């Protein structure tokens with residue numbers, strides 16, 4: 046569906062789609078832009094639409110009030126409250142209820158759920174207003190520069206289901222928005238222009254009216270009215286109003302400040318300016334002039350706003366450098382204020398800076414902020430800046446305070462990581478400076494990806510003269526969308542009723558009778574009902590038998606469960622026959638315990654480590670389970686112990702595990718988005734698994750009734766599997782008991798081998814270690830004492846070649862390399878013409894040791910010899926210095942050959958180096 050054809054569909058009937066009662070009442074006339082052809086509504090006659098208007102509110106606000114960010118919200122929320130709207134709290138900026146988004150990018154996303162590829166709306170109150178913080182990373186480079194771009198902004202969402210109780214439609218919506226501008230902010234109706242537009246997405250569409258004042262778009266009222274396409278559509282049963290207005294912009298227009306940042310970050314800005322001691326107040330008039338010109342012309346210079354900057358400098362009669370001196374500190378402060386606020390919200394809501402997924406962009410802006418502070422030498426500390434944000438926003442977002450300490454922890458860890466990698470980054474920058482190679486955007490991206498070298502650091506060190514305008518955009522594009530998960534599909538099954546899921550009706554059923562409805566591919570049985578749990582939510586399927594034939598896999602496709610039988614089914618099964626199924630009870634019990642243990646461990650990890658811990662993924666099989674959690678570092682032994690101890694305390698408390706089905710919106714309201722540990726739930730009804738007082742998750746798996754049934758949880762291993770993700774591997778129940786027993790018998794075996802007992806094993810082990818060290822030391826002493834004599838023998842035995850080298854080669858598979866290294870070193874000391882080659886058997890490998898005496902070294906190098914011999918032995922080469930080198934290979938059949946032809950080999954090397962040299 047083309048946007049243009051939709052627009053012409055609606056524009057051809059403006060009275061029906063765009064004209065609202067307010068337009069008639071106040072005398073808004075429909076007009077056509079002479080510059081771009083857009084239609085718009087305004088009281089006064091205008092040649093062009095407001096997109097071409099200048100930003101004349103800068104320095105001269107058209108409002109009767111001056112409202113900072115928080116006060117704008119206060120006025121706005123009380124206005125909507127007076128007009129029968131429910132004012133609700135913001136949703137998290139980390140969008141856990143949609144699989145296709147990392148972050149909440151618009152207020153309407155709060156209420157969108159995806160079902161069967163279609164978006165459905167769940168609006169908790171009707172109508173409502175929400176101050177939704179939104180994160181977007183497609184404008185990183187414009188932040189600070191343009192005066193109005195952000196990585197996080199507050200979108201005030203005025204949301205309404207027109208067809209539900211309390212709902213209203215276009216007339217009332219525009220009437221309210223007009224009244225907000227006129228009666229609350231004091232903007233004259235003549236200043237307001239509504240521009241016609243359309244919106245479409247996820248199979249639905251509608252028209253929209255954007256409203257502008259003096260060139261600044263303040264809000265956009267979207268009326269989602271139809272589904273289908275422009276040729277064939279029908280009216281939705283539930284028509285939705287989604288009016289989104291940027292709070293930063295509303296505040297800006299009342300303040301008339303040079304940029305929207307001064308209005309938005311007011312008190313934060315003031316403090317920062319004080320700390321770093323830059324003078325902005327006396328520049329206010331200049332900045333107003335600059336940003337006004339910039340804003341008016343920005344749309345023509347979007348590809349490289351720096352060209353616009355150069356032009357403005359000319360216009361103001363300044364050199365570019367002189368302009369930068371005034372404007373740049375202001376821009377950088379704005380970037381720092383924006384980026385820290387974004388990080389504050391994202392980390393508070395449980396996201397972690399990392400190299401993967403949504404965390405990627407967080408690390409980009411965090412490192413950018415740190416690099417900027419370095420570049421300007423400003424003594425600011427990110428945690429303190431965040432405290433300023435928390436203080437400023439406390440009445441709007443009191444929840445930020447709750448996670449203050451967790452945010453500090455994460456910022457501290459990330460800052461330390463940045464500092465420790467800085468030295469390496471500076472040395473990379475220096476070597477680049479020497480090479481004088483011109484760096485492309487792709488080069489810079491590669492450097493950021495591989496070493497974390499930010500372009501700001503390269504700018505600081507003079508490697509690049511400017512940061513390419515599309516650097517951050519290209520970087521962000523690499524990491525914006527989720528990978529789509531592909532589930533293999535057996536074959537379409539249609540016309541069948543959903544399988545009745547006995548395992549949900551009664552978790553204790555292990556035997557059942559059912560009718561075969563269909564057999565697919567001669568190996569998949571579809572029954573009318575089943576007690577077999579199919580693979581899903583990280584839980585492996587039940588095994589067992591149907592009519593005595595083994596079931597080797599169970600999967601679910603949409604509503605249908607498929608049972609894979611071990612042998613071709615035609616000999617045993619007929620459609621429409623009743624069969625008897627038996628679920629393997631031991632396997633099911635074991636998986637169920639491992640699964641329940643996963644819930645307990647997930648919360649134990651969060652309690653022990655911090656609020657940023659979420660389940661990243663999980664896998665639950667019969668003898669093994671693993672849980673991947675989001676965490677910044679590898680776990681320490683103490684942390685692992687604490688998690689394990691906490692988890693087992695929960696087991697011992699024998700807490701009841703309750704399972705109830707809730708309507709999704711009720712579940713979210715009652716238990717928050719913490720329930721989405723396993724990802725979003727694609728249905729109206731959510732199965733809530735509640736370990737009373739400990740953990741609540743939406744989950745479709747099998748669980749024990751009380752935590753005590755798990756018996757024991759034992760963590761086997763933890764591993765940091767990727768940046769920001771730690772894996773816990775564990776067993777529970779009988780598997781845990783068996784694990785402990787097998788550890789115990791291994792211990793016993795070791796104790797007996799040491800001639801000791803389990804009780805004294807550490808003592809005995811320490812004793813053996815001491816003895817072992819002593820033997821090694823004695824061996825080295827012996828070698829030293831006799832190596833003078835041995836070296837003399839080596840020198841004697843060496844054969845003199847035509848080229849003047851004295852060659853000695855030996856093979857040994859008994860005494861280790863320690864001895865032969867000591868001997869080689871001694872031998873070339875007493876004989877400077879000696880070339881010493883020792884091949885030592887080291888299990889499956891032949892180790893090559895080469896020493897070359899001082900005189901011979903002038904014509905042949907040890908490293909070259911080690912390399913050639915290694916190649917002959919089937920290895921990949923060796924390494925070392927001119928004097929001493931090592932290598933190796935695995936082809937034992939070549940040992941004899943190598944030693945016998947050592948002289949030829951050396952001659953070849955000499956020849957080839959003469960040719961090349």
Ligand SMILES: [Zn+2]
Pocket residue numbers: 078079080081082083093094095096097
């Ligand atoms: Zn226009």
Ligand SMILES: [Zn+2]
Pocket residue numbers: 640641644734744745746747748
């Ligand atoms: Zn579960």
